[in-house]
Amino acid sequence: MDFTHSEDRRMLADSLNRFVDEQYGFAVRERIVAGEAGYSDDLWRRFAGLGVIGALLPEADGGFGGTGFDIAVVFECLGRGLVVEPFLGALMAGRALALGAGRGRGEGEGGDGEGAAAHRERLAALLDGRAVAAFAHTEPGTHYEPHRVATRAVPTAQGWRLDGEKGVVAHGGSATFFVVSARLADADGPAVGSNDGADDDDPTGLALFVVPREAPGVSVRAYPTIDGGRAAEVRFEGVALDAGARLAGDGAELLERVTGLGLLAIGAEAIGAMDVVRAQTIDYLRTRRQFGQPIGGFQALQHRMADLLLEIEQARSAVINAAAALELPRVARERALSAAKYTIGRTGARVAEEAIQLHGGIGMTWELPLAHYAKRLVMIDHALGDEDHHLARYIALGRP
Numbered sequence: 001m002d003f004t005h006s007e008d009r010r011m012l013a014d015s016l017n018r019f020v021d022e023q024y025g026f027a028v029r030e031r032i033v034a035g036e037a038g039y040s041d042d043l044w045r046r047f048a049g050l051g052v053i054g055a056l057l058p059e060a061d062g063g064f065g066g067t068g069f070d071i072a073v074v075f076e077c078l079g080r081g082l083v084v085e086p087f088l089g090a091l092m093a094g095r096a097l098a099l100g101a102g103r104g105r106g107e108g109e110g111g112d113g114e115g116a117a118a119h120r121e122r123l124a125a126l127l128d129g130r131a132v133a134a135f136a137h138t139e140p141g142t143h144y145e146p147h148r149v150a151t152r153a154v155p156t157a158q159g160w161r162l163d164g165e166k167g168v169v170a171h172g173g174s175a176t177f178f179v180v181s182a183r184l185a186d187a188d189g190p191a192v193g194s195n196d197g198a199d200d201d202d203p204t205g206l207a208l209f210v211v212p213r214e215a216p217g218v219s220v221r222a223y224p225t226i227d228g229g230r231a232a233e234v235r236f237e238g239v240a241l242d243a244g245a246r247l248a249g250d251g252a253e254l255l256e257r258v259t260g261l262g263l264l265a266i267g268a269e270a271i272g273a274m275d276v277v278r279a280q281t282i283d284y285l286r287t288r289r290q291f292g293q294p295i296g297g298f299q300a301l302q303h304r305m306a307d308l309l310l311e312i313e314q315a316r317s318a319v320i321n322a323a324a325a326l327e328l329p330r331v332a333r334e335r336a337l338s339a340a341k342y343t344i345g346r347t348g349a350r351v352a353e354e355a356i357q358l359h360g361g362i363g364m365t366w367e368l369p370l371a372h373y374a375k376r377l378v379m380i381d382h383a384l385g386d387e388d389h390h391l392a393r394y395i396a397l398g399r400p
Helices: 008-024 026-035 039-051 068-082 087-100 112-129 250-289 300-326 331-366 369-382 385-395
Strands: 133-136 151-153 157-167 177-184 206-212 217-226 230-242
Touching: 008 039, 008 068, 026 217, 068 087, 068 112, 087 133, 087 177, 087 206, 087 250, 112 206, 133 230, 157 177, 157 206, 157 331, 206 230, 206 250, 206 369, 250 300, 250 369, 300 331, 331 369, 331 385
Parallel strands: 133 177, 151 177
Antiparallel strands: 151 157, 157 230, 177 206, 217 230
16 A cells, blocks of 8 residues: 655645744744634645645535545644644534435425535635634534434424534634534434434434524633633524524434544544654754763663654554545544544653653743644544544444
8 A cells, every 4th residue: 555645745745834933933833822713814824725624525515625634734734833723623513514415305404405505615715814714513412422312303394403512612712603412302302313312322213403603592602722722612502593594414424424533633643743742852862961961862762762763653553544445444543543642642642741851841831832742642642532432432433
C-alpha cells in the first residue's frame, strides 16, 4: 500500500505549515485565547482563503479533498501550531451536511428543495469562512456511549420540535449553526428505539438535525477549556424546525461516519503536537547543563527519549492506518479508527508526562509553549472517547 502524499497534498501541507509558522506564533495564539470568542474571525477567513476548510470536503460538495489523508495532513499541521480555530466542527458538521443534505426524497428527510438549498448555502458559508459550525452530540452522563441520546425530536405539522441538552460542544458559543443528534419520538408516546422513553443505547430512531443559532429556544452557556479552547452547554427548549432540518439517511450510520472523521482528525492533530513536543524536548536536553555537561548526554535520559520516539512513530503509523481505512467495510474501518484513538490517547498522555518531567519545573510554566501542548494532548485523549472506551470498542468490534 502506497502512503506517499500526492503533490497537491504536499503543497497544501507546505503552505499551511508556512502560514502557521509566520502568522500563528505562540504570542498570537495567546492573544486569541485571551479574547472573548476564543478564535480569530480574521484568521478563520484567511485559513478558508488558503483552501484549508475546502481540503476537508470532497469536490462534489464544494471542496477539493475530503479523503482520509487530506484530513490527516490538515490537522497534523494545525496540531503543530496549536491552532484553536473551529476546524473540528467544520469537519464534522460540514461532512454531516454534505452526507445528509439532498440525498433523500421523503418529506422531513432532507430531500425537499428548500431544506437542501438551505443546507448547501450553509456549506458554502462554511467553506469561505463566513460561518462557524458546531457538532452537538455529547450529553451529560453518557460517558462516550454514541447512541445514548436523550434529546428528543417530535414531529409537528410544520416539521419538528426539538428538546434536550448537549454538553462540551466545541466552539458552541461562536457557532452560527449546530448539527444536533436527537432521538425521534411521538408526541404522546416513547421515543423510537426506547422501551420507556428513557435514555437508550439503541441506535434505532436516531437522526441529525441542522439548528440555526438564532432559532428561538436555543440557549448557550460558553466557557473556556484547560487547553485554551472553547466549549459550551447548549439547551434546546421547544425549538421549532422545518421539515428540511432533518438530514437524510440513517442517523446512527451518519453519526458513526462523522465521528470517525473526527477521530482521525484529532489523532492527526495529536501527531503534529507530539512532533513539536519531541523537538522542543530534544533542544532542551541539548542546552540545559548540569554537572558540567548537557543533560542530554546522560544515558538514562537518552533511553527515555528513544522510547518516546518509538511511541510517537507507533502512534503515527496507527493514524496513517486509520486514514487508509476510511473506505473499508464498516468493521475494518471502525476498528482501525478505535485502534488509532486508543494509541493516540495512551501515547499522548505519556509524551506530555515525559516531556514535562524531562524539562523539570519549567515545563509547567504558562510562558513555555510545552505546557500548552501537554494540556492539548491530555484533552485529545478525552475527546470523542478516551483510550479505555476505544480499547473496549476495538475488542467488541472483533467479536463474531
